[in-house]
Amino acid sequence: MSVPAALHAALIAPPTLTIALSGGIDSLTLSAAAAEVRGRHAVTLCHAVSPAVPAAATARAQQFARDRDLTLRTIDAGEFADASYRANPVNRCYFCKNNLYGSLSKLGDHVAAGTNLDDLSDFRPGLMAAEEHGVLHPFVAAQMTKDDVRALARKLGLGDLAELPAAPCLASRIETGLRVEPADLAVIDAVEERLRKALGNVTLRCRRMQAGWLIELDAAVHDAMTQSQQGEVLALAKDLIPAHGKIGLRAYKRGSAFVHG
Template sequence: ARRVAAVIGVRHRAVRTRETEDDAYLANGLDRCYHCKSELYGVLGRVAEDAGTSMVVSGANLDDLGDYRPGLRAAKEHGIRHPLVEVGFTKAEVREAARVLRIPTWDKPASACLSSRIAFGVTISVEELSKVGRAERLLKDLGFAQCRVRVHGDVARVEVEPAELPRLAQPGIRGQVVDGLKALGYRYVTLDLEGFRSGSMNPEPPP
């Protein structure tokens, strides 16, 4: 974020949020993202007031509207604007515009909140989030740029891009992943044969 802010010429400010102190967020229900975003937008609203403005904007794009996004309800309640939605940009168009403008993160892999790796209904803890982060760092260090480690109790379900499945299944790589994730405390390490899917733990949409 600091690097992008420097490139486009805006001031960057880091703020502290306290969603991990909110029992409703830690309960990890289907509305988890609502509670997280409510905390975030509340903090940003106060930052905006300090800066002499009432406007807070998000980076949501048109594709987000078709996904399971409880955080959008929090955005509406806090009066958040979505400029990319308002001008009709999809995720692909955002990336292309960023490429043309030479923003260095234009092709950065999608990276959702680590809480999205924990099965709904399983209590979130800072320790578990840290463990997931270390598990995914292990995969990235092995060259899997787009990856997820989804947690189902003591089972770690690994997602990588479908084209990368054969490489991960090679004995040498597979052994490093299994040993590394078991060292973090997971009892079972599984490979999801469907490969990486954004939001694969989201609830199924109604028929």
């Protein structure tokens, strides 16, 4: 059996199950595991379409469901109508997830998310919203880390998806305190897509900061570049950045747009 016994038990227990499918590796793997354990007609996938969700993630979720003949619902979670979310406070993620899980709970099923053990060691206000809405965390119940999830993805035949870099929502690229604007999110998504096509499937971020725009690349990739190559990266991004916007380039630093109090 591809699915570990503890995860199998967590996935088979609910009488009904909807997976919150972001399009990232955790929720994709959870969806594949749930389909194997419960059967493809006994699990529903639900993907929230939003300016904060990369277009590639939405396309990935849709292709995944088609390839496996799984039921996929798309919804608007409504976070952009929430003034608290748009203000981008330190706990912005709480308001995002509160809207998402509130919308999913109306579907009537038990809702599960792809949270793994590693996520519990990070500052994730969204987990509070998950608890308030009774969201299940099967990977946590099965004591699975991110590495465990990737290993399971390979066993389940997810191929290259198993190597997807972590990719939080686009709003995480906007510095805390700057209002979340759809236009900025569209720039971020366009820049990252262009750079990913040029550089491959590497960790990268386009950030909207108080001081301007910032491109961050995987440290090993960044440090191996010549000044000329770094200039080429900036040139690729520059014409997508709003006029007169300052733009810089540096090595990736996790959570650098997040201001801690």
